[in-house]
Amino acid sequence: MKAPSYVIRTFFVLLAAAAPAAILLCYRDSSAMAGFDWPRLVAWITCLVAMLVLFILAGLKIRGRVLGVLVDERNRYSLSRLQISLWTVLVLATVYVAYLANIVRGPADDALDIDLDYNLIALMGFSLASFVAAPMALSRKAEKPGGEQDLATNGQQLLDAQNLSTLPSATGQVLVKNNPKDARLADLIRGEDVANAMVVDLPRLQMLLITAVIVFVYGVTVGHSFGTSTWLLDHLPKLNQTLLLLALISHSGYVVGKLIPTSATSTSVLPQQTARALTASQRAASLAGDLQARLNACAPGDPLYDWLRRSLALTQVTSAEASALIGQLDAPDFNLDAISRVEGRIDALQASLSSLPTGPAARQMLDAPSEETVRKVQQRLYNVGHNEVTVNGIADAPTEQAIRAELVKQGIARTDLHPRPYRYFEELAHLIK
Structure with missing residues (x-):
């Protein structure tokens, strides 16, 4: 069987x-x-x-x-x-x-x-x-x-x-x-x-x-x-x-x-304190999403990378603490100051994140295509009839317009290629003949 x-x-x-x-x-x-x-x-x-x-x-x-x-x-x-x-x-x-x-x-x-x-x-x-x-x-x-x-x-x-x-x-x-x-x-x-x-x-x-x-x-x-x-x-x-x-x-x-x-045996839990702990957990979750987004925009060489990574870990721990507080509210020895401490950490992290500079991150610089690759793409664009393109190694507006026209001609969407510029130009160098 x-x-x-x-x-x-x-x-x-x-x-x-x-x-x-x-x-x-x-x-x-x-x-x-x-x-x-x-x-x-x-x-x-x-x-x-x-x-x-x-x-x-x-x-x-x-x-x-x-x-x-x-x-x-x-x-x-x-x-x-x-x-x-x-x-x-x-x-x-x-x-x-x-x-x-x-x-x-x-x-x-x-x-x-x-x-x-x-x-x-x-x-x-x-x-x-x-x-x-x-x-x-x-x-x-x-x-x-x-x-x-x-x-x-x-x-x-x-x-x-x-x-x-x-x-x-x-x-x-x-x-x-x-x-x-x-x-x-x-x-x-x-x-x-x-x-x-x-x-x-x-x-x-x-x-x-x-x-x-x-x-x-x-x-x-x-x-x-x-x-x-x-x-x-x-x-x-x-x-x-x-x-x-x-x-x-x-x-x-x-x-x-x-x-x-x-x-019904748990009537000692204060609704307002439960709401505070739940709100703190949601705020920490939202802050973790913001920190993750900023971290994704950084490379390991960026000066902010280590700070964002440590802050994200601290925020995740804080979110877990806020969630755990709800199950502790009805304990006889529970100290309401614990909620205030969690809220204070979240406020401090949000204030620090708001004060960070918003300039270009190191990942954006690391993602830039090399001059040699851009020249190769420009030369191939020029060879297939895009005479307005200058082979100067700079991804200027005429080059971008010619690339878009060539992709339309080949039936290729921009989303089909790699999102990072340096990989994008490497793929273009193989596609444009």
Whole structure:
């Protein structure tokens, strides 16, 4: 009985790993693409589908559910598990096919020269942090006594509404289902406490919707890039800074929502202090986004680079402290000065960031194309009929106009080429003949 399941899993492992390579090897001639790189796109979709099926098979094997990998130790579908699973499948399939396509199509020295998006790496870090922090946040509620009356009322309502096999139980204030088959998709947006098990948890709903939008938008962008980009990829699609900040705020709200007590036994928490701690966490998350944007515009040689890197680390620690404060407000020995100290650090960091100069960063200077490369491009433009171009090694206005005209003639968009100027001119030197 076990042999067929092993055969199926082995088949999909091979499909995810070998099928993309086979597709790309069969179509190694760029002249057969006719303007659309469908072999690379099909290879990516094949890898993506095969990885999703492997996740489904793992869930069926371990939990007996199609979405079993999303079922946590409380026998509920976990939002943090859903998010980290989606990003793992999407990013692994994308990176694997991108590198594999370059290996099959180009020289080995350039195959791994792909510019990965640091915003995407940061977003995966947020997902991993939420996955780790979520159980830690719930453990605080599990240590507190729960409401027996809430469990009796909401447990019975949940039993009837979701047609569960057994009545749910509780660990402290945290609701626990007793059978993996009782997991329902509604768990992704319902409260996790005994007191709010029948209520839609808005931070969870917000995080679910934002995750769905970002994963879908980035997946479509990757698919379009694989189909229309240059023969050899030198970068993956960039994740917009606004989307990264939106995801960071939703992650903060998600973790903070797990820390806020909902039981009637926790009436000692002051609403105004909770609001202060939540506001401080959101301010720190917003400041971290600003610092990350400034850091991305700097190179290691920039005088501001080290200051921005240290400030970003301090801001991230401050954001985590602000989130943790909410779970500590009802402690008898809690000192309200802790909130003031966090707010003071955020104010100081914002004031320091506002006072920074806004002149050109070192990365902008390092990104400038060399005079030799510009001369090469200008000479080729002149040779193909752009007589207004002067071969002087300076990327002046006539040169830019001629480049745009030549790209239009060849049907190439500026976004298809590398965003950094020095790489952009290197590509132009190969394209303009």
